[in-house]
Amino acid sequence: NAGVTQTPKFQVLKTGQSMTLQCAQDMNHNSMYWYRQDPGMGLRLIYYSASEGTTDKGEVPNGYNVSRLNKREFSLRLESAAPSQTSVYFCASSAPGGVNSPLHFGNGTRLTVT
Amino acid sequence: RKEVEQDPGPFNVPEGATVAFNCTYSNSASQSFFWYRQDCRKEPKLLMSVYSSGNEDGRFTAQLNRASQYISLLIRDSKLSDSATYLCVVNIRGNKLTFGTGTQLKVEL
Numbered sequence: 001n002a003g004v005t006q007t008p009k010f011q012v013l014k015t016g017q018s019m020t021l022q023c024a025q026d027m028n029h030n031s032m033y034w035y036r037q038d039p040g041m042g043l044r045l046i047y048y049s050a051s052e053g054t055t056d057k058g059e060v061p062n063g064y065n066v067s068r069l070n071k072r073e074f075s076l077r078l079e080s081a082a083p084s085q086t087s088v089y090f091c092a093s094s095a096p097g098g099v100n101s102p103l104h105f106g107n108g109t110r111l112t113v114t
Numbered sequence: 115r116k117e118v119e120q121d122p123g124p125f126n127v128p129e130g131a132t133v134a135f136n137c138t139y140s141n142s143a144s145q146s147f148f149w150y151r152q153d154c155r156k157e158p159k160l161l162m163s164v165y166s167s168g169n170e171d172g173r174f175t176a177q178l179n180r181a182s183q184y185i186s187l188l189i190r191d192s193k194l195s196d197s198a199t200y201l202c203v204v205n206i207r208g209n210k211l212t213f214g215t216g217t218q219l220k221v222e223l
Binding site for chain 1: 118145146148155156157158159160163201203205208209210211212213214215216
C-alpha cells in the first residue's frame with residue numbers, strides 16, 4: 001500500500017527555472033494538500049484541493065500553481081523559481097470529514113533554488 | 115502571538131522518564147486537535163487525535179483544556195525511539211489545519 005507518493009525526492013534549480021512536483025495517492029481520498037516546511041516555522045499550506053476539479057489558495061500561494069489532474073493526482077508547479085522557495089515540500093491527503101480527518105503525508109521533496 | 119505555539123525544546127530526558135509538552139492555540143472556537151510525530155528529515159505522521167475528554171494510546175496521553183486553550187501530550191516510560199519532533203495541529207480557521215513549529219524530544223541512555 002503506497003499511500004501518498006511524491007516525486008522527485010530532491011531537486012536543485014537555478015533562479016528562474018520552472019518545475020513541477022508530482023503527487024499521487026491511492027487511498028481514494030477526496031482532499032489533497034501541498035505544504036512547505038522551513039526551519040523555525042510550522043508547515044504552511046500552499047494550496048489545497050477539497051475534491052477533484054477544485055483548488056483553493058492556502059496561506060502562502062504566491063509563486064505557485066496547482067493542478068488537480070484527477071482524484072489521485074495533485075501537482076505543484078513553480079513557474080519561475082526563486083531562492084525564497086528553497087524548502088521541503090510535502091504533499092498530503094485526507095479522507096472525507098474535513099478538519100476531523102488526519103492528514104497522510106508523502107515523503108517530501110527537498111528543493112534548493114540557487 | 116502565534117496561532118499555534120509550542121516550546122521548541124529540546125527536551126532531553128533519560129530513558130524511562132515521563133515527559134509532557136503543551137501547545138497553546140489562539141482560537142477558542144477550534145474543534146480539531148492532533149499530535150503528529152516527525153522524525154529528522156522525514157514526513158510528519160499522525161500520533162493521535164485529541165478528544166475533549168482526553169485520550170490515551172499506550173504510553174501516550176493527550177488532553178485538551180478549552181478554558182486555557184491548550185492541549186498537552188504526556189509520554190510515560192520514554193524510549194530511545196521516542197526521540198523526534200512532536201507537532202501540534204489545530205484547526206484555527208475554518209476547514210484548514212495550522213501546524214505548530216514542533217517540540218524536539220531527545221531520549222538519552
